[in-house]
Amino acid sequence: MSTTVSVDHALASFREMMATDGYLLTWSEVGGDKVVVKIDASDGACEDCLVPLPVMTSIMAKALDPTGYELDHVELPGSH
Amino acid sequence: MTTSMREALLDPTGAAEGANDSTLSPRPVTLKGLTVGLLDNTKPNSTLLLDEIAADLKRDYGIGEIKHYVKDYFGTPVKDELFRQIVSEVDIVITAVGDCGSCSAATVADGILFERAGIPTVSITSDSFAMSGQAMADVQGFPGFQFVMVQHPVASLDVEHIRGRADQAVPDALRILGVTEIV
Numbered sequence: 001m002s003t004t005v006s007v008d009h010a011l012a013s014f015r016e017m018m019a020t021d022g023y024l025l026t027w028s029e030v031g032g033d034k035v036v037v038k039i040d041a042s043d044g045a046c047e048d049c050l051v052p053l054p055v056m057t058s059i060m061a062k063a064l065d066p067t068g069y070e071l072d073h074v075e076l077p078g079s080h
Numbered sequence: 081m082t083t084s085m086r087e088a089l090l091d092p093t094g095a096a097e098g099a100n101d102s103t104l105s106p107r108p109v110t111l112k113g114l115t116v117g118l119l120d121n122t123k124p125n126s127t128l129l130l131d132e133i134a135a136d137l138k139r140d141y142g143i144g145e146i147k148h149y150v151k152d153y154f155g156t157p158v159k160d161e162l163f164r165q166i167v168s169e170v171d172i173v174i175t176a177v178g179d180c181g182s183c184s185a186a187t188v189a190d191g192i193l194f195e196r197a198g199i200p201t202v203s204i205t206s207d208s209f210a211m212s213g214q215a216m217a218d219v220q221g222f223p224g225f226q227f228v229m230v231q232h233p234v235a236s237l238d239v240e241h242i243r244g245r246a247d248q249a250v251p252d253a254l255r256i257l258g259v260t261e262i263v
Contacts, residue, residue, distance in 0.1 A: 013211065014211055016208070017181070017208055017209060017211055017212065018181070020180070020208050020209075020232070021180050021181050046180060048153075048154070048155050048180075048182060049155070049180035049181050049182050049183065050181055050182055051181035051182055051185055051212045051215070052182065052185060054219050055181075055185045055212055055215045055216050055219055056215075058215040058216075058218050058219050059211055059212065059215040062215070062218070
């Protein structure tokens with residue numbers, strides 16, 4: 001599915017950035033045109049290194065711009 | 081600047097007074113004789129990286145006194161008391177190192193705080209965390225805030241490699257500060 005590839009591509013560099021601190025980024029489609037981004041901590045994740053939610057939201061919203069999707073919200077560890 | 085105003089800098093609504101001021105402080109052109117504040121965010125190798133950069137600036141650009149400061153926590157902006165002390169004591173700030181998500185965002189937030197207080201500032205992150213630094217600048221209403229990105233990693237490096245990171249950082253730091261004069 002080309003859209004899926006597009007979102008994956010759009011979030012790829014940020015996924016790498018999150019992995020550097022020990023976090024796993026996944027996403028899911030909601031309502032047909034919106035995306036929920038979920039961040040999960042892996043074993044040994046740096047708890048103090050997590051980007052603050054407003055910054056995370058800004059990054060994700062901007063990253064999704066070229067995909068045709070809008071960011072619905074970001075779920076951080078402990079909020080889901 | 082009050083503590084509440086500093087905290088509001090992390091408010092994406094930009095509701096705080098001055099929160100959308102994206103004007104750089106006046107650039108020094110020359111560093112000769114200027115007092116430089118090195119703000120260490122406590123991440124490994126921050127002190128060494130800052131000291132190496134300052135040594136270069138002392139040797140080639142004639143900076144004056146070098147003052148060392150240490151944040152109490154890398155993941156949030158500099159506390160108000162330390163912020164006011166630094167603003168009152170130095171002409172320029174260099175702060176490092178943003179080599180994780182929260183600390184890169186905070187390092188950029190610190191730079192914006194100092195710029196808005198009239199102090200030319202170089203914030204240093206690693207290139208792996210450029211996005212979080214830029215996102216913080218966007219959130220703070222200062223999307224054009226420029227910061228130095230050195231190659232990731234930083235924390236795990238030995239002295240020789242930190243020396244290399246400093247060599248990487250200096251030209252960009254000078255460009256950000258608007259400095260051209262070599263002594």
